[in-house]
Amino acid sequence: MNFIQVNESSMANHKQIGLAVVGCGVVGRMRATLAKDYPGIGWIGLSDINEKVGRKLKDDINADYFTTDFRELIARPEVNAVVVATSTFRHVEPTLAAVERGLPLLIEKPLATDARQSAQVLAAIKKANVDAVLGYTQRFRRRFLAVKQRVDSGQIGEITAAVTRAFMNRMAPFGEMRLTQDRRFLTPMVVSGTHSLDMCLWIMGDAQPVSVYARSIDRVMGEHGTKDATFGVFEMNNGAIWSMNICWSLPKEWPGAVYGLEIGIVGTKGVVDIEDTHRDVVLVSEFDQGPAYRPDGLNLQTARHVEFLTSFPPGDVYGGELWGPMREETNSWFSRICLGKKTPHATAEEGHRNLMLTMAMDLSAKRRKEIALPIDPEELMAGLEE
Ligand SMILES: NC(=O)c1ccc[n+]([C@@H]2O[C@H](COP(=O)([O-])OP(=O)(O)OC[C@H]3O[C@@H](n4cnc5c(N)ncnc54)[C@H](O)[C@@H]3O)[C@@H](O)[C@H]2O)c1
Numbered sequence: 043m044n045f046i047q048v049n050e051s052s053m054a055n056h057k058q059i060g061l062a063v064v065g066c067g068v069v070g071r072m073r074a075t076l077a078k079d080y081p082g083i084g085w086i087g088l089s090d091i092n093e094k095v096g097r098k099l100k101d102d103i104n105a106d107y108f109t110t111d112f113r114e115l116i117a118r119p120e121v122n123a124v125v126v127a128t129s130t131f132r133h134v135e136p137t138l139a140a141v142e143r144g145l146p147l148l149i150e151k152p153l154a155t156d157a158r159q160s161a162q163v164l165a166a167i168k169k170a171n172v173d174a175v176l177g178y179t180q181r182f183r184r185r186f187l188a189v190k191q192r193v194d195s196g197q198i199g200e201i202t203a204a205v206t207r208a209f210m211n212r213m214a215p216f217g218e219m220r221l222t223q224d225r226r227f228l229t230p231m232v233v234s235g236t237h238s239l240d241m242c243l244w245i246m247g248d249a250q251p252v253s254v255y256a257r258s259i260d261r262v263m264g265e266h267g268t269k270d271a272t273f274g275v276f277e278m279n280n281g282a283i284w285s286m287n288i289c290w291s292l293p294k295e296w297p298g299a300v301y302g303l304e305i306g307i308v309g310t311k312g313v314v315d316i317e318d319t320h321r322d323v324v325l326v327s328e329f330d331q332g333p334a335y336r337p338d339g340l341n342l343q344t345a346r347h348v349e350f351l352t353s354f355p356p357g358d359v360y361g362g363e364l365w366g367p368m369r370e371e372t373n374s375w376f377s378r379i380c381l382g383k384k385t386p387h388a389t390a391e392e393g394h395r396n397l398m399l400t401m402a403m404d405l406s407a408k409r410r411k412e413i414a415l416p417i418d419p420e421e422l423m424a425g426l427e428e
Pocket of ligand 1 (some may be wrong): 064065066068069070089090091094095110114127128129130131132151152177178179235311337338355356
């Protein structure tokens with residue numbers, strides 16, 4: 043169960059990466075900075091429509107190229123791998139441009155914010171036989187990998203019931219909303235619940251949801267065009283039940299930087315209970331710790347004197363470097379390309395599935411009815427848009 047397997051690729055197969063990073067905000071900056079230190083990377087090009095943000099990153103990491111036009115970047119002959127780290131509702135176009143060139147991709151979640159577009163992107167990826175993975179960064183944490191290994195090897199038997207609870211303060215939704223007035227699909231499930239939904243489904247393995255029943259509330263965030271919380275119950279094709287719940291309207295002062303999670307998974311032979319709220323490392327200071335998430339253009343006044351350390355999902359900075367899951371995830375994606383290694387990244391299929399399920403929860407909450415799954419993307423969007 044715990045044997046370490048050796049990668050079979052020979053040194054002769056090692057590939058040098060020419061990396062394009064599209065979107066130079068918080069996440070693009072992290073990934074590009076890690077690329078700078080990865081020995082298998084020979085060239086880094088950047089693109090952002092915000093020239094100030096992009097040029098600053100180019101100078102900071104001494105990148106080889108910058109343009110405000112992602113098409114120009116992706117067409118460069120040096121480029122043989124692409125990171126799409128644009129704003130949540132701007133993933134589709136750069137993804138399709140990279141797919142057209144047949145380049146491997148690391149795409150931030152979600153695959154799209156429209157289920158029809160997500161289906162088109164997935165179809166294009168499959169047709170071009172491109173290796174495209176999604177940024178479900180939490181899969182790269184030791185605790186979740188350990189759980190996955192035990193569950194896969196049958197230590198809790200057949201899964202019968204699961205419960206997921208994600209709690210977030212209001213800073214992430216405000217970060218998402220700063221860039222668009224069209225917030226219909228910037229819901230707690232589509233933007234953030236997708237991380238815990240992916241985690242629970244990944245651990246649960248092959249079971250497929252056959253229906254979902256959900257409810258939402260928008261008492262606090264309704265005036266900003268989104269919701270406070272969505273809670274739902276899925277039924278799986280093996281009869282298992284799974285309760286998936288997220289609330290992202292906790293006060294800005296809540297000590298969790300972004301995400302606090304609890305997952306319980308019960309099987310016929312055992313149980314796994316994951317406490318991931320980060321209440322185990324608490325900092326209290328006379329100084330305001332400010333927001334952990336600081337994208338360009340987001341100015342939130344806070345007074346956060348208590349903080350659950352290590353609760354910022356990508357990781358934490360020490361000595362000017364990022365340590366944590368996004369480092370593991372990004373470097374292991376580079377190894378996937380350079381060495382052909384198998385990695386636990388979410389596939390494009392899983393990314394599309396996650397969007398469909400998060401939107402199905404939104405549709406169920408809207409209709410106040412159970413939704414049978416799988417649902418056609420056209421039918422799903424027609425229901426959400428009516
Ligand atoms: N994996 C994770 O843990 C994680 C964490 C936070 C955010 N995210 C995701 O990463 C993505 C980026 O988030 P962020 O926090 O970096 O946001 P951000 O606003 O800091 O950065 C996004 C950047 O994309 C740029 N951009 C938008 N459209 C573009 C285009 N057409 N071409 C080039 N650049 C364009 C914007 O100007 C901005 O600089 C989002 O999809 C978000 O959901 C993932």
